Amino acid sequence: VLRINPAQPQWPERDRFILSKGHCAAALYSMLAACGFFSPDRLAHFVADLSPLNGHPNRRKIPGVETNTGPLGHGLPVAVGCATAAQITHKEWRTFVVLGDGELQEGSNWEAAMCAAHRGLGSLTAVVDRNRLQQGASTAETNELEPLADKWRAFGWDVLMVNGHSHAELIQALTMLHPERPRVVIANTIKGKGASFMENGVEWHHKVPSDAQYEAALKELDQ
Amino acid sequence: MSKVENSSPSTFDCRQAFVEELIALAREDSRIVAVCNDSVGSSNLLAFKKEFPDRLINVGIAEQNMVGVAAGLANGGLLPFVCAASPFLTGRALEQIKADVAYSNFPVALCGMSPGMAYGELGPTHHSIEDLAWIRAIGSLPVIVPADPIETRSAMRWFVASGSPAFIRVSRYKVPAVMPEGQAFELGKSITLRDGNDVTLMAIGTMVSRALEAAEQLAAQGLSARVINASSVKPLDADAVLRAARETGAIVTVEEAIIYGGLGGAVAELVVQHHPVPMRIMGVPDFAPTGSTTFLFKHFGLTAEGIAQQARSLLNARKEH
Numbered sequence: 034v035l036r037i038n039p040a041q042p043q044w045p046e047r048d049r050f051i052l053s054k055g056h057c058a059a060a061l062y063s064m065l066a067a068c069g070f071f072s073p074d075r076l077a078h079f080v081a082d083l084s085p086l087n088g089h090p091n092r093r094k095i096p097g098v099e100t101n102t103g104p105l106g107h108g109l110p111v112a113v114g115c116a117t118a119a120q121i122t123h124k125e126w127r128t129f130v131v132l133g134d135g136e137l138q139e140g141s142n143w144e145a146a147m148c149a150a151h152r153g154l155g156s157l158t159a160v161v162d163r164n165r166l167q168q169g170a171s172t173a174e175t176n177e178l179e180p181l182a183d184k185w186r187a188f189g190w191d192v193l194m195v196n197g198h199s200h201a202e203l204i205q206a207l208t209m210l211h212p213e214r215p216r217v218v219i220a221n222t223i224k225g226k227g228a229s230f231m232e233n234g235v236e237w238h239h240k241v242p243s244d245a246q247y248e249a250a251l252k253e254l255d256q
Numbered sequence: 257m258s259k260v261e262n263s264s265p266s267t268f269d270c271r272q273a274f275v276e277e278l279i280a281l282a283r284e285d286s287r288i289v290a291v292c293n294d295s296v297g298s299s300n301l302l303a304f305k306k307e308f309p310d311r312l313i314n315v316g317i318a319e320q321n322m323v324g325v326a327a328g329l330a331n332g333g334l335l336p337f338v339c340a341a342s343p344f345l346t347g348r349a350l351e352q353i354k355a356d357v358a359y360s361n362f363p364v365a366l367c368g369m370s371p372g373m374a375y376g377e378l379g380p381t382h383h384s385i386e387d388l389a390w391i392r393a394i395g396s397l398p399v400i401v402p403a404d405p406i407e408t409r410s411a412m413r414w415f416v417a418s419g420s421p422a423f424i425r426v427s428r429y430k431v432p433a434v435m436p437e438g439q440a441f442e443l444g445k446s447i448t449l450r451d452g453n454d455v456t457l458m459a460i461g462t463m464v465s466r467a468l469e470a471a472e473q474l475a476a477q478g479l480s481a482r483v484i485n486a487s488s489v490k491p492l493d494a495d496a497v498l499r500a501a502r503e504t505g506a507i508v509t510v511e512e513a514i515i516y517g518g519l520g521g522a523v524a525e526l527v528v529q530h531h532p533v534p535m536r537i538m539g540v541p542d543f544a545p546t547g548s549t550t551f552l553f554k555h556f557g558l559t560a561e562g563i564a565q566q567a568r569s570l571l572n573a574r575k576e577h
Contacts, residue, residue: 102355111356114330116328118333
């Protein structure tokens with residue numbers, strides 16, 4: 034979906050992709066390496082001492098990272114800025130931002146949501162990773178987000194609900210634009226999908242598998 | 257807001273200089289945009305809005321979004337000047353300043369308008385005496401406090417040329433001109449406005465003209481005071497500070513800010529490690545009471561007389577040792 038050029042990470046006309054849930058940096062790094070932004074060999078140095086592959090992404094160290102995230106509630110305002118830059122300079126690039134669902138408890142998201150709709154930022158697409166779990170417990174137990182789609186609609190966004198594990202549904206949601214309204218794709222997901230012992234386990238929010246667990250997970254994913 | 261009494265006959269408006277320069281810069285450079293939080297009036301942006309309606313992004317009363325949006329605009333190739341009352345820009349959006357602007361290293365000018373005790377009567381929620389300490393603690397983010405309209409303009413030009421993020425504190429009320437016309441701002445450099453051997457008065461912003469006046473008063477009493485405009489609070493001009501310590505042996509710092517972690521703290525950190533000399537740190541010791549800016553300046557001794565008195569007291573204390 035993204036129009037990017039790994040050989041020229043700062044290509045001014047590129048689409049912007051922002052990972053607001055910066056704690057998923059490992060997934061971003063793997064994807065950037067697979068796209069050719071840097072050598073996959075470097076992935077072995079993830080969170081090593083002095084590694085540029087920090088636990089949260091750093092644009093000053095890693096090509097393809099658009100802005101430094103980690104503290105929650107930062108990605109959407111920056112994405113609104115990127116989309117506003119395109120709007121006022123009459124450029125064609127699109128801006129995508131992936132938000133955690135627990136992260137939506139941060140008020141800054143709703144400041145940005147209001148602003149995006151007010152400015153009619155049709156080039157902006159947010160994807161909410163709706164796995165229903167945050168660090169300590171479910172979002173429902175912690176601070177209920179529902180009715181989530183209605184909240185976004187009330188803020189003036191075009192809302193789509195998809196199965197976040199379906200490439201076909203995601204691609205359709207990410208490519209068919211609304212001309213004037215920012216789009217939010219609420220992607221229903223299962224945390225740890227594909228590794229049965231990880232699925233929906235809140236303890237896997239931030240945990241490194243043992244060698245045996247790693248092998249078991251890979252085996253299940255291969256099936 | 258209140259007018260501030262000054263003994264100088266002619267005073268000049270930094271906010272007026274700010275908007276004139278912003279418009280001049282925007283005419284030259286299509287990357288310049290302004291971002292504000294419902295502060296078109298208080299940041300004096302009406303004239304900018306009139307000429308560049310599409311290049312003024314008013315996000316409403318939402319400072320966290322304001323600073324995040326500015327980072328995104330910079331990501332998109334623009335040069336944003338964020339113009340908002342300093343207490344809310346720095347306090348409300350501190351983490352956005354840290355992560356989105358400074359750590360991400362986007363060229364965003366964070367312009368703290370109406371800082372210090374400019375909103376005297378509105379009370380401590382609207383005073384911005386903490387901003388220097390807060391911003392000074394963030395990475396290598398520059399902290400710039402222009403002393404007059406000439407320096408306000410030159411600091412803005414420095415930002416556009418530098419491509420670096422920066423915090424620029426813009427005085428609300430009129431001050432006497434202290435900088436030579438055409439003087440370029442240089443990050444990490446101070447300007448010695450008056451030479452002297454007995455004591456050094458280091459001041460920033462609204463306090464520079466008062467330090468100059470204090471030096472006049474001290475001269476009449478036979479004391480020779482050096483006056484330094486330390487507008488680049490961070491990075492500080494270490495050479496000038498240590499030269500002042502060596503050559504005058506006593507330093508008084510003066511700022512319209514809390515006495516913790518601002519100019520006084522920065523000078524003390526340097527001096528105590530490299531050339532300890534007696535110091536006085538002048539500023540505000542706690543939340544300030546409600547009152548006009550003129551009253552509050554007098555209340556905290558932030559006047560030419562107050563500065564001269566502190567300098568004399570410091571020199572007397574030194575003699576007794």
